[in-house]
Amino acid sequence: MSETDPLGAEAEGIPADALDAYSRVVTDVAATVTRQVAAIEMFLATSRGNARRGGGSAVVFSESGHLLTNAHVITGASAGNATFADGSTSPIDIVGADPLSDLAVLHARAGLVPAPATLGNADSLRVGQLVVAVGNPMGLSGSVTAGVVSALGRSLPTRFGDAGRVIEDVIQTDAALNPGNSGGALADSRGIVIGINTAVAGVGLGLAVPINLTTRRIIDALLRDGRVRRAYLGLISAPTPLRPEVAVRVGQEIALRVVDVIERSPAARAGLKVGDLLLSAGRQPVHDAQSLQRLLFVEAIGHPLPVTVLRGTAMVDVIAEPEELSAVR
Known part of the structure; x- marks a missing residue:
């Protein structure tokens, strides 16, 4: 230890300036984001008063007082309260929830809310x-x-x-x-x-x-x-690297291997089979679950969706017609 290195960081092989830099980053982020995160308490209004259903956290993401939280945090609740870092509180209403992504949007009724967080990618x-x-x-x-x-x-x-x-x-x-x-x-x-x-x-x-x-x-x-309408294909897939010679042939290095096809689903009716390598859907390459999910929102419901798969050594084109997810739960 020394006067310039009171914690003995350099003696442990950790440069003191690097440790300080790490601390500066964390403290700066904490100072900013703590103001943007609220503690929430959710309850169900009953004839006997409010019954507490749970609590958690939520992130302010709009100037008008919208907050983002988990769907499971608000399950069974009808309203709640938010407490912000400065001690102010506000009643909150549930705008909508999506259990499939575990996301929910709330709205604070109070006129003033903290400046919203910046959402990234x-x-x-x-x-x-x-x-x-x-x-x-x-x-x-x-x-x-x-x-x-x-x-x-x-x-x-x-x-x-x-x-x-x-x-x-x-x-x-x-x-x-x-x-x-x-x-x-x-x-x-x-x-x-x-x-x-x-x-x-x-x-x-x-x-x-x-x-x-x-x-x-x-x-x-x-x-x-207040909800998310999704299209449903009825298959389960996993990203799979393609062999080099196959990747050159099809123009992509990763495909989605079909590991299960739900009986009587749109995928089954289209003729997709376990073991197929899904290369594209809607004429767009697919290489992970997210690239397929991006295509399965409301506009895909009831509309033909061209799908190309590699089956063995043959390229196979089929047409699937996704259904609305709520209709097949």
């Missing part, structure tokens, strides 16, 4: 990148933890009935998350929110729903309609 994240989680675990408001992006492209089972559906492209982080963090912000080193913390899967394992183009479409639908 998680598609640009890299494994090992610094992230900061802000939320209200165990009722401890404004709690901040830091870590890294541990993995990308994880899947998270939803609470959507018993259909075995999953949220795709979930962010995995080692930033500590606890009950009450759900609905809080996962921010990058610039203080831009790139995920909504959604679950704790185990010790040192936190998950967050990514903010990306698909998420923005979901948010827009919730703001407009």
Whole structure:
């Protein structure tokens, strides 16, 4: 230790200036994002008064007082209250919820709300990148933890009935998350929110729903309609690298291998089979679950969807007609 290095960081092989730089990033992000995250308490109005249904966190994302949280945080509730970092409170109403993405939009009734967070694009994240989680675990408001992006492209089972559906492209982080963090912000080193913390899967394992183009479409639908209408194909797939000679032939390196086809689904009626390598849909290349999901919103319902697969060595073109998801639950 020394007067210039009181913690002995250099003696441990860690440059003091690097440690200071890390601290500066985290404290700057915390100072910004903490103001943008509210603690929420949800309740169900009954004839006997308000029955508490749970709580969590939510992120302010519009000047007009809209907040983004997890759908599971508001399940069974009809309204709630939000408490902001400055101690101000506001009643909140539920604008809409989407269990399939575990996202929900709320609205604060109070005239003044904190300046909204900047929503980024998680598609640009890299494994090992610094992230900061802000939320209200165990009722401890404004709690901040830091870590890294541990993995990308994880899947998270939803609470959507018993259909075995999953949220795709979930962010995995080692930033500590606890009950009450759900609905809080996962921010990058610039203080831009790139995920909504959604679950704790185990010790040192936190998950967050990514903010990306698909998420923005979901948010827009919730703001407009209070729900998300989706198209349904009825297949389960997984990204698969193509052999080099096949990749050259088809012009892409990754396809979606069909691992299951739901009986009597649009995919089954179109003739898709387990083992098919899905190359394109709607004449657009597909290489991961998200690229397919982007095509399965309201405008695809009831309309022919051209699909190209590689079956063995043959290229096969079929036409599927997606149904509305709510009709096939």
